[in-house]
Amino acid sequence: MFSKSRILLLGLLVLVLAGCSLAGGALLPNVPTRTPGAELTRPVPPTAIPEATVTLAPIAVPTAPAQPTATSPPPEPTATAPPAPTATGVPFDLPPPPPVLTARGDVQTYEGPGRHFAALHILPAGTRANVTGRSLDNSWLVIAGPGDGPGPGVWVAAANVILEGDVNLVGIVDPPEVEAGLFPIVDAETGFLLGGWADSCLDADETVARLKPLPYRIYVDSLPAGAVEGRPFPAAGGPCPEPIVQFDGLIPSSSVALLAAATWAPNVRPVTAMEPTAPLRAQVERLLQEKGIADPDVRIDAIQRVDLEGDALDEILITAVRLGDGSGGRAVNAGDYAVVALQPANGTPLQPLVLDVYLEADEQALPYRPAVTGILDVNGDGIMEIVVRALRHEGFQVTLFQRTLPLLTVDCHL
Numbered sequence: 177m178f179s180k181s182r183i184l185l186l187g188l189l190v191l192v193l194a195g196c197s198l199a200g201g202a203l204l205p206n207v208p209t210r211t212p213g214a215e216l217t218r219p220v221p222p223t224a225i226p227e228a229t230v231t232l233a234p235i236a237v238p239t240a241p242a243q244p245t246a247t248s249p250p251p252e253p254t255a256t257a258p259p260a261p262t263a264t265g266v267p268f269d270l271p272p273p274p275p276v277l278t279a280r281g282d283v284q285t286y287e288g289p290g291r292h293f294a295a296l297h298i299l300p301a302g303t304r305a306n307v308t309g310r311s312l313d314n315s316w317l318v319i320a321g322p323g324d325g326p327g328p329g330v331w332v333a334a335a336n337v338i339l340e341g342d343v344n345l346v347g348i349v350d351p352p353e354v355e356a357g358l359f360p361i362v363d364a365e366t367g368f369l370l371g372g373w374a375d376s377c378l379d380a381d382e383t384v385a386r387l388k389p390l391p392y393r394i395y396v397d398s399l400p401a402g403a404v405e406g407r408p409f410p411a412a413g414g415p416c417p418e419p420i421v422q423f424d425g426l427i428p429s430s431s432v433a434l435l436a437a438a439t440w441a442p443n444v445r446p447v448t449a450m451e452p453t454a455p456l457r458a459q460v461e462r463l464l465q466e467k468g469i470a471d472p473d474v475r476i477d478a479i480q481r482v483d484l485e486g487d488a489l490d491e492i493l494i495t496a497v498r499l500g501d502g503s504g505g506r507a508v509n510a511g512d513y514a515v516v517a518l519q520p521a522n523g524t525p526l527q528p529l530v531l532d533v534y535l536e537a538d539e540q541a542l543p544y545r546p547a548v549t550g551i552l553d554v555n556g557d558g559i560m561e562i563v564v565r566a567l568r569h570e571g572f573q574v575t576l577f578q579r580t581l582p583l584l585t586v587d588c589h590l
Contacts, residue, residue, distance in 0.1 A: 272341070272342065272345060273341060274306045274307060274308070274341065274345065274346065275306070275307040275339060275340060275341030275342060275343045275345060275346065276304055276305070276306055276307065276339075276340045276341055277304070277305055277307055277317060277319065277332070277337040277338065277339050277340070278302065278303070278304050278337060278338040278340070279299040279300065279301055279302060279303045279304075279332075279336065279337055280301070280336055280337060280338060280485075280486045280487060280558065281301045281336070281445065281483070281485075281486020281487075281558055282298050282299065282300055282301050282444075282445070282486065282553075282558070283298065283299040283301075283303075283332055283333075283336045283337060283486075283558055284296075284298055284299075284332075284553070284557070284558070285297055285298070285299060285319075285321070285330040285331060285332050286330065286331045286332070287330065287331070287352060288331055288351040288352050289311040289315070289316030289331045289351050290316070290331075290351070293331070293351075293352075295359070296321070296330050297330075299332065301486065305319040305320065306319065306320070307319060307339070307341075307343060307346055308320060308329050308346055309329060309346050309347055309348070309349035310343055310344075310346055310347075310348060310349065311331075311348065311349070311351075312348055314334060314343055314344075315333065315334050315335070316331050316332070316333060316334060317331065317332055317333075317334050317337070317339075317343065318330070318331055318346075318349050319332065329349075333557060333558065335557075335558070336486070336557070336558035358372050358373070358374045358378075358383065358386055358387070359372055359373045359374070359434065359554065359555060360372040360383050360387055360390075360408075360421070360434070361373065361432075361434055361554055361576060361584060362392065362406070362421045362432075362433040362434070363432065363433070363565070363574045363586065364392070364394055364395075364423070364427045364428075364431040364432055364433035365427060365428075365429055365431055366420070366572070366574075366588075367420040367421050367422060367423065367427075368380075368416070368418045368419075368420055368574065368586045368588065369383060369384055369408065369418065369419040369420060369421055369586070370574060370576055370584040370585065370586050371383050371576075371583075371584040372386075372387075373554065373555040377583050377584055379584075380418055380419045380586070381419065383419075384408045384409075384410055384419040387408040387421075388408075389405060389406070389407045389408075390405070390406060391403050391404070391405055391406075392404055392405070392406045392421070392423065392433045392434065393433065393434060394427065394428065394431050394432075394433050395431060395432045395433070395434065395550055395552060396428050396431045397447070397549075397550075398444065398447045398550050398551045398552050399444065400444070401428055401431065404423045404424060404425035404427070404433075405423070405424040405425070406421040406422065406423045406424070406433070407421065407422050407424075408420075408421050409421070409422060415588065415589065415590050416588035416589075416590070418586050418588065421433070431549070431550075432549060432550040432552075432563050434552075434554055444552050444553075445482060445483055445486070445551075445552075445560060446482070447480050447481070447482045447551050448480070448481045448482070449478065449479065449480060449481075450479040450480070450481050450492070451479070452476045452479060456476070456479065456492070456494060456519070457474050457476065459494070459517075459519065459525065459526050460472075460474050460476065460494060460496050460515065460517070460526070461474050462525070462526075463515065463517065463525070463526050463528065463531075464513055464515070464533065467513075467531065467533040468533060468535050469511050469513065469533060469535065471511075472511065472513070473498055473511060474496060475496055475497060475498045476494060476495070476496045477495045477496060477497050477547070478493075478494075478495045478547070478548065479492060479493070479494050479495075480492070480493045480548060480551065481493075482551050482560060483560075484551075484559060484560045484579065485558070485559055485560075486558050486559070487521075489521035489522075490521060491518055491519060491520060491521050492518070492519035493516065493517070493518055493519075493548055493551070493562065494515070494516070494517050494518075494519060494526065495515070495516050495546065495547060495548060496513070496514075496515045496517075497513070497514045497515070497545055497546070498511070498512050498513055499512050499513075499514060499543050499545055500512060500543070505569055506539060506540050506541065506542050506569050507537070507538065507539045507540070507541060508534040508537065508538050508541040508543050509534070509537050510534065510535060510536050510537050511534070511535070512533075512534040512543070513531075513532060513533045513534065514530060514531075514532040514543060514544060514545060514546055514566075515528060515530060515531055515532075516528070516529045516530040516531075516546050516548060516564055517529065517531070518579060518580060527579070527580045528580065529562065529564060529577050529580050529582075530544075530546045530564060530566065532544065542568050542569050542571075542589075543568060544566035544567065544568045544573055545566060545567050545568070546564050546565070546566040547564070547565055547566070547567075548562060548563070548564055549563050549564070549565045550562070550563035551563070554576065559578060559579075561576050561577060561578050561583065562576070562577040562578075562579075563575075563576055563577075564577060568589065570589065570590040571587075571588055571589030571590055572587075572588055573585065573586070573587040573588075574586050
């Protein structure tokens with residue numbers, strides 16, 4: 177039997193439990209039922225989520241750099257390219273470009289500012305080069321020499337080049353102290369020494385006094401035709417008192433020989449043979465009429481076309497001869513003549529180099545019969561010289577012309 181107080185306590189407890197159940201059971205979790213053989217699991221109580229949450233910033237945890245291992249090389253530093261300049265950068269002045277020259281034709285270079293210096297190598301036509309120095313009067317310019325060139329540069333004549341830019345931007349260069357170059361000019365067929373060139377023409381005696389045994393290059397019809405050794409001899413007197421050069425080899429006929437040192441070769445430009453034309457015949461006829469032959473018998477032996485100055489403008493050389501019976505004898509007939517004349521590129525009248533006119537017959541005239549045997553630049557100034565060889569009865573004459581100006585000559589009449 178229960179006591180009255182225990183019954184009262186049980187009733188009170190039942191009422192409290194019933195009230196909690198009527199309130200929705202929010203305070204008591206569901207009690208799982210135990211299934212025979214199954215484990216009893218305890219449910220996780222629900223977590224209350226507040227209406228506002230706080231987001232914490234992530235904490236950066238420093239990471240130690242990777243250490244290189246013994247088997248891997250350390251990383252290479254990365255080069256950072258400089259920022260590219262922008263159009264809004266601060267402007268600045270660039271230095272003016274150096275002056276540049278262009279060779280008008282084949283241009284000879286020299287060891288110093290003048291043709292009395294040793295000749296070195298030839299600049300082909302159209303060659304461009306930076307100017308690195310100049311002479312005091314700007315008539316000679318310095319450019320860089322080839323890999324084996326002497327000193328800091330070589331010299332060219334300003335007259336032979338086209339200049340771009342201000343030459344006064346480069347400094348004045350003092351000429352080197354070197355022995356003056358000498359270029360002898362020889363009639364190879366006979367060996368007679370016409371003279372030489374050392375910044376100006378030297379006569380045969382001045383030239384032979386300075387000559388030593390040298391190699392000479394042979395030219396036939398203005399083109400190289402081999403080389404031979406030559407030794408100078410002084411004049412021996414007699415009817416032809418001219419110094420000679422004796423060659424150690426056979427010389428082609430009608431050839432011209434010039435000094436061919438290791439770095440020297442006279443400029444050569446193409447010489448083209450032409451057929452006579454009516455206008456050129458008329459030019460020769462007019463020239464002979466001016467000299468007193470009323471009705472000349474025009475006989476043209478040769479017409480040669482060549483660019484003498486290297487300015488891309490061709491001149492024409494005309495050789496016209498009528499002498500006796502053509503055998504090279506002593507006599508001439510009235511109206512005979514011998515002409516070598518230059519037709520300038522601008523078409524102006526003929527300019528004679530050789531002009532012999534015979535208005536009357538003469539049994540003992542001993543006329544010269546001329547022929548142009550060479551057209552080449554013998555002194556490296558970029559202008560072609562003209563070699564005229566004239567034969568006569570028991571004699572000859574060889575003359576070197578620059579255009580119509582005779583520079584050197586040798587004359588022998590036995």
